[in-house]
Amino acid sequence: EIVLAQxxxxxxxxxxxxxxxxxxxxxxxxxxxxxxxxxxxxxxxxLLISGASSRATGIPxxxxxxxxxxxxxxxxxxxxxxxxxxxxCQQYGSSVCSFGQGTKLQIK
Amino acid sequence: EVQVVESGGGLVQPGRSLRLSCAASGFTFTDYGMHWVxxxxxxxxxxxxxxxWNSAIIGYADSVxxxxxxxxxxxxxxxxLEMNSLRPEDTALYYCVKAHYGxxxxxxxxxxxxxxxxxx
Numbered sequence: 001e002i003v004l005a006q007x008x009x010x011x012x013x014x015x016x017x018x019x020x021x022x023x024x025x026x027x028x029x030x031x032x033x034x035x036x037x038x039x040x041x042x043x044x045x046x047l048l049i050s051g052a053s054s055r056a057t058g059i060p061x062x063x064x065x066x067x068x069x070x071x072x073x074x075x076x077x078x079x080x081x082x083x084x085x086x087x088x089c090q091q092y093g094s095s096v097c098s099f100g101q102g103t104k105l106q107i108k
Numbered sequence: 109e110v111q112v113v114e115s116g117g118g119l120v121q122p123g124r125s126l127r128l129s130c131a132a133s134g135f136t137f138t139d140y141g142m143h144w145v146x147x148x149x150x151x152x153x154x155x156x157x158x159x160x161w162n163s164a165i166i167g168y169a170d171s172v173x174x175x176x177x178x179x180x181x182x183x184x185x186x187x188x189l190e191m192n193s194l195r196p197e198d199t200a201l202y203y204c205v206k207a208h209y210g211x212x213x214x215x216x217x218x219x220x221x222x223x224x225x226x227x228x
Contacts, residue, residue, distance in 0.1 A: 044218035095167030
């Protein structure tokens with residue numbers, strides 16, 4: 001089972017700032033099958049990025065994903081008030097998937 | 109409109125069993141893999157199990173392997189999770205989730221979840 005480690009655990013920034021979230025895998029993620037999700041309190045997660053860098057339908061272009069192999073990054077170029085939430089990475093490159101522990105993005 | 113609706117959660121004693129169900133609608137069920145993901149109160153997402161469209165490919169998290177069984181009935185557009193030998197650490201909100209496409213796929217549509225509490 002691939003273990004995903006996200007950093008930092010909590011990120012405190014202001015609207016308009018740039019956010020950089022990291023996800024590191026314990027072994028190579030097959031075919032870069034790495035997704036990012038956003039979860040707000042009381043809501044189900046929302047798919048943001050799949051295949052490490054492809055934005056899902058309707059996701060603003062301030063969200064971008066990059067990386068390959070074992071190191072992946074989610075970047076939010078200019079934070080909007082609605083972007084403050086918890087973000088999870090997930091690998092789906094085999095029949096056994098896994099999530100990272102999450103990064104909480106909070107207002108500074 | 110895509111919908112996945114979970115049922116079957118509740119309070120159960122340690123060591124007992126529970127069966128969760130998920131009714132899917134608004135999409136061609138046989139075109140997609142399906143998953144169960146759980147979230148303990150105040151904690152992160154925890155992938156539990158996944159199954160491809162024809163049940164040929166099934167995977168489990170190490171924490172539930174040998175205790176939980178995922179299955180689907182394509183004729184009924186339904187997904188199931190049979191949970192045996194339940195432990196207090198299995199307490200969580202259990203989500204039924206549709207895969208975005210194919211077999212190895214991110215997850216797109218999530219249900220509202222059904223709560224499971226394992227306690228004596």
